[in-house]
Amino acid sequence: MPSSWKISGLAPKRAVQAALLEQDEREDWDGEIVLVGREIAENRPQEWVLEAFLPRSPTDDDEDAIRSLFEGGAPAFVTEELADEDWLTMSQNGAQPITAGRFYVHTPDHPARGDASLIDLVIPASQAFGTGQHETTAGCLEMLTAMRASGVRVRAIADIGTGTGLLAFGARTLWPSATITASDIDAVCLDVIEHNALLNDVPLGSGRGKLTMLVADGMDHPLLEMRGPYDLLIANILAGPLVELARDFADHVPPGGNVVLAGLLETQERAVRQAYRRAGFRLAKRLVNGDWSILWLRKRR
CATH class of the missing domain: 3.40.50.150 (Vaccinia Virus protein VP39)
Structure with missing residues (x-):
């Protein structure tokens, strides 16, 4: 399997959200560069990390494209090669079950709730969102x-x-x-x-x-x-x-x-x-x- 890479940088929540909005507006954005923004911890909701995942070693142009999403200066980025497994699967491994509406959704690592009022759905970590x-x-x-x-x-x-x-x-x-x-x-x-x-x-x-x-x-x-x-x-x-x-x-x-x-x-x-x-x-x-x-x-x- 080809190696996967990740570029990540810490920034305030508003800056990361603005970067994601900017990427969404760019019709010429390279579809191989997948961006994810998230808070770094539940008790620090205003501190976010932008992560860019690529199925190849990032080029200088790739890094410049990500930096250009930040108005007024991009954060410092760290680039790392990921292990030889799909990055999205890795990001979803260990996902905790959720209850949403009438649904209880969990990976095969977790048992069914056993609640007759809930609809049980099993969704493994995979290459799809x-x-x-x-x-x-x-x-x-x-x-x-x-x-x-x-x-x-x-x-x-x-x-x-x-x-x-x-x-x-x-x-x-x-x-x-x-x-x-x-x-x-x-x-x-x-x-x-x-x-x-x-x-x-x-x-x-x-x-x-x-x-x-x-x-x-x-x-x-x-x-x-x-x-x-x-x-x-x-x-x-x-x-x-x-x-x-x-x-x-x-x-x-x-x-x-x-x-x-x-x-x-x-x-x-x-x-x-x-x-x-x-x-x-x-x-x-x-x-x-x-x-x-x-x-x-x-x-x-």
Whole structure:
């Protein structure tokens, strides 16, 4: 396996968040450089670290690109080569179970809760995003729970940018007779979801209650077109792509249909909501989990 590298630097929370926003706005950003921002300790919420992960030895241009994200001067960075295993898997190993809405999500290292009121989902650390630890994923599970409790009926579900498949699995348990289509731009998710579906007794296929997985950039796939329209479309990605996909999502959601959007910082919410308002959606409910907004929108009739 090729070596992986990490570049990390300490900075105030606002500076790291601003850097992440700046990276999101850059259309020419190198997709091999994956950025993560987080607080360094629970009792030090204003002190953050920016980590950049690369599947290769970083060049001077790579380091300059990361530094340029910081207005007024970048922090000192430390560069290190990681051990010969996938960096995302390593970052998720040892992840603690979470409870979000009606869901209890844990890795195979932890036992099921044994609580009949909770839906148990097993998601191993993997090369795909979405073990439930991130505030956006947990927030989506809470939102889906609230939607089901409010009486939302769903016959067709699409999870765009599905990662591990967690949100698709969760939606299936809440609306078990719906058809479910899960897509991601990264082909590595195909094997990940097949494995996770087996762990969670999720049948693969095209019928009701079954999950169809495909690789697609946004809504650009003939099968996504054929299996729609979608009463529920979930997209936990990034603010920039969410804005770009607003019209496409509107074309695949019927009047009265629902979208759940996440992956946007609270500071990015206004731009996302404006894009979807122009595309014909209205806000039904919003949650804020940490610094992240989770939006439930309904298409106007």
